[in-house]
Amino acid sequence: MRGAFAKLSGYVLGFGSLFALWHLASVYLLNSILFPPPLRVVAKAVELGKDGTLWENASISLQRIGLGFCFGSLIGIPLGLAIGSFGLVRRILEPYTEFLRFIPATALITVAVIWFGIGEGSKVFLIIYTTVFIVIINTAAGVSAVAPNKIRAARSLGASRTQVFQYVALPATVPYILTGMRLAMGNSFVTIIAAELVAANAGLGKMIWDARLYMLVDQIFVALLVLGLLGFTADRLFRWGIYAFAGRFSPVT
Amino acid sequence: MQGSDYVAVRDFELDIEAGEFFCLLGTSGCGKTTVLNMIAGFEPPTSGRIEISGRAIEGPGADRGVVFQGDDSLYPWLTALGNVEFGLRMRGLPRRDRLERAQHYLELVGLEGQGHKHPPELSGGMKQRIQIARVLANEPQMLLMDEPFAALDAHTRAAMQRELIKIWRATGKTVLFITHDIDEAIILATRIGVMHAGPASRLKGIIDVALSDAERDRTDDSFVGVYRQVHAMIRDEVAKAMQRSQ
Numbered sequence: 001m002r003g004a005f006a007k008l009s010g011y012v013l014g015f016g017s018l019f020a021l022w023h024l025a026s027v028y029l030l031n032s033i034l035f036p037p038p039l040r041v042v043a044k045a046v047e048l049g050k051d052g053t054l055w056e057n058a059s060i061s062l063q064r065i066g067l068g069f070c071f072g073s074l075i076g077i078p079l080g081l082a083i084g085s086f087g088l089v090r091r092i093l094e095p096y097t098e099f100l101r102f103i104p105a106t107a108l109i110t111v112a113v114i115w116f117g118i119g120e121g122s123k124v125f126l127i128i129y130t131t132v133f134i135v136i137i138n139t140a141a142g143v144s145a146v147a148p149n150k151i152r153a154a155r156s157l158g159a160s161r162t163q164v165f166q167y168v169a170l171p172a173t174v175p176y177i178l179t180g181m182r183l184a185m186g187n188s189f190v191t192i193i194a195a196e197l198v199a200a201n202a203g204l205g206k207m208i209w210d211a212r213l214y215m216l217v218d219q220i221f222v223a224l225l226v227l228g229l230l231g232f233t234a235d236r237l238f239r240w241g242i243y244a245f246a247g248r249f250s251p252v253t
Numbered sequence: 254m255q256g257s258d259y260v261a262v263r264d265f266e267l268d269i270e271a272g273e274f275f276c277l278l279g280t281s282g283c284g285k286t287t288v289l290n291m292i293a294g295f296e297p298p299t300s301g302r303i304e305i306s307g308r309a310i311e312g313p314g315a316d317r318g319v320v321f322q323g324d325d326s327l328y329p330w331l332t333a334l335g336n337v338e339f340g341l342r343m344r345g346l347p348r349r350d351r352l353e354r355a356q357h358y359l360e361l362v363g364l365e366g367q368g369h370k371h372p373p374e375l376s377g378g379m380k381q382r383i384q385i386a387r388v389l390a391n392e393p394q395m396l397l398m399d400e401p402f403a404a405l406d407a408h409t410r411a412a413m414q415r416e417l418i419k420i421w422r423a424t425g426k427t428v429l430f431i432t433h434d435i436d437e438a439i440i441l442a443t444r445i446g447v448m449h450a451g452p453a454s455r456l457k458g459i460i461d462v463a464l465s466d467a468e469r470d471r472t473d474d475s476f477v478g479v480y481r482q483v484h485a486m487i488r489d490e491v492a493k494a495m496q497r498s499q
Contacts, residue, residue, distance in 0.1 A: 149326035152295055157340030157391055158315035167343070171330045 036218050041225055044218040053207070058226055061196065061203040064120065065188045065234075068127020073181055075128065076135030080180075081173070083136065084143025085165065097136055105130035105191040109198045118199045123192060130191040131184040135177065142176025143169055178242055185238060189231050261287040263453040265301075267446060271394075274421055274428045276438035278487065279448030280494035285431045289399050292429065293319050305394065315340060318388030320398040324380040327372040333383050334359065334368035340391035358386040361420060378409040385420065395427040402437070414440050418466075435487070438462075439479050440469050447486045450493040458486050 019038045026037040036044075048054040082089045083097070105126045112129075116122035146169050154168045196205025204223045211219035261284035269275045279285040290296045292303055294313040303310045305317065319326075328336055338355035346354075359368050362382040372380055381401055388396060402410040418441060421428055432438050438445045445460045460482055468475045 147325040149321050149323065150328065152293070152313065153319065153321065153326040153387075154339070154343070155295075155313035156293055156315065156317060156319045157343060157387070159340075159343040163343050167339075168328065171328070174330075 034217055036221055041218060041221040045222045045225065048219065048222055054222065054226065057202055057204050057207045057223075058230065061192050061205070062230065064123040064203070065127055065185075065192050067120075068124045068192075069131050069181075069185060069188050071124070072128040072131025072184060073135050076132040076180070076184075077139055077177055079132075080136040080139025080177070081143060081170070084140035084173070085169065090140070097133055101133040101137065105187070106194045109195050112195070113199045118201060123195050123200065123203075126191050126195050127188050130187045131181075134184045134187060135180040138176045138180025138183070139173060142173035145176065146172045178238075182235065182238055185234055186231070189227065189234075193227065260453045262291075262455065264455045267456060269395075269427060269429060271306075271427050272425055274430065274441055274443045276430045276432055276442035276445045277448065278432060278435065278438045278445050278483065279454070280450050280487070280491050281433060282452075282494060282498070283448045283450050283490070284452070284454040285433075285448055286399055289319075289397050289429065289431050293317055293397050315344065315391050316394045318391055318393035318396050320381070320384045320388055320396065320401045322400045322403055324372060324377070324384075327380060327383060327387075329372050332369050332371055333364060333375065333379075336372065336383050337368075337386045337390050339387060344391075355386075355390050358390040361389065361423065362386040363416065376409075377405050378413055381405065381413060382416075385417070389420070389424060389426075393426070395429065398428065398430045400431055400433070403432070403434075410437075417441065435480060435483050436471060439464070439476060439483065445483060447483065448490070450490040450497070457490065460486070 023037050023039070026032075026035050045054060079093065083093050084090070108126060108129060109122075112122040112125050116125055150168050150172060151164055154164045159167065192203065193205040193208070196203035197209050200206040204227055208220050208223045211217070211223070265288060267288075277285050277288060287296065291298050292305075292310065294310050294317070310317075328339065331339065334352070334355050337359055338351045341351040341354060356368065359365060362385050364379060364382050364386065367375065367379065372383065375383070384401065402413050405413060414437060430438075430441055439462055442462050445462060447457045447460070448454050449457050460479065462479055464473075464475055464479065467473070470476055
């Protein structure tokens with residue numbers, strides 16, 4: 001109970017000071033219309049929330065991230081497991097992963113738009129792309145990091161090779177998979193905004209771009225604030241999910 | 254060893270009797286772990302033959318249970334009980350039998366009431382007990398123990414040695430126990446095999462330890478007698494190993 005209180009008061013203090021500094025910098029240091037204080041941004045957020053634009057744009061961005069992130073993980077985990085388990089698969093797929101992971105998703109935005117249009121297709125493709133390699137690499141690293149004695153012990157306890165994979169290698173790799181997914185989540189936020197800035201019909205990135213055209217600095221800040229909060233919440237939810245459903249595998253104990 | 258010509262063990266010949274407690278004693282780097290790994294089936298010998306009850310060993314098997322030195326062979330995502338019943342689960346025993354047997358062996362190693370805990374919550378000595386129970390639950394013909402107490406503090410180690418003797422008596426298993434500690438070998442073994450210093454090591458000699466329980470005490474005269482005998486045999490090998498590592 002005391003621990004929970006200390007944790008909560010820590011967060012309140014952290015966020016409180018962040019907004020206080022923001023306010024001070026905006027009102028007393030710069031005093032410019034180009035750097036609005038937090039209260040004005042919040043007021044603008046309420047306004048945009050009431051007419052529905054904020055929810056619409058935020059939810060469409062989140063939807064894209066969610067979809068791409070899930071598909072990317074679903075593709076990345078089995079590929080990573082295969083790469084980590086079989087030398088042949090690793091040698092075949094490594095050129096792909098080692099080549100493609102250095103081409104950032106943001107560099108592929110234009111190509112994605114040409115291929116899939118400015119709608120959902122290109123966005124989900126880009127999020128999948130940005131997710132899949134981090135998940136593959138972390139998963140494969142996890143498989144090869146399984147202590148050899150864990151596998152030897154299982155073999156001499158009578159486990160077959162498939163059982164070793166299912167009951168030893170797989171659970172031992174879960175923390176690495178979850179770490180990869182968490183990193184991928186962060187990247188997804190970067191990628192979606194970049195993609196929506198370049199070409200989109202809705203989303204938080206589009207909201208920022210539109211606001212720029214009319215110099216609506218308050219609106220840009222609303223999008224930034226919401227992005228920060230969404231990212232923070234998504235990461236907390238992910239961590240909470242790990243604790244709740246896979247506490248034993250937690251990479252963050 | 255793959256990709257190298259390093260020979261850890263050469264011309265190694267040893268018969269271990271059913272039910273005996275055999276300690277393989279050697280300096281570090283003498284290849285004693287290689288011997289254990291070959292018997293366990295983890296590494297095939299480049300030449301020669303290893304048999305258990307007349308059958309050649311072709312790989313790891315549930316008839317030879319291995320207790321490792323460190324705790325990295327335990328499964329931290331399973332409870333202590335889950336670790337102990339692991340082999341039985343892999344071999345398809347029904348759940349009720351599994352739990353009953355796992356529970357029995359947890360009690361035998363002195364871990365009753367700890368079955369619900371996960372390995373990271375337990376002390377080093379308790380983790381080694383889980384390893385021993387996990388192997389015993391599988392009811393192997395033979396126990397292969399690779400310096401299982403080397404990482405424990407002196408008091409825990411002494412307690413574990415006493416426990417192991419009790420367990421060995423209660424189960425009647427054949428034990429091959431690897432150690433570099435002369436005291437430990439004399440406390441535990443019915444026979445001690447001393448190895449030459451590596452590389453290309455082989456067995457230097459075998460010493461029978463015909464001591465009663467009361468005599469298996471570092472301060473006992475007969476204990477000291479055996480100690481002198483073992484020490485005389487291993488002294489030169491220690492010197493050689495020291496020279497090589499310098």
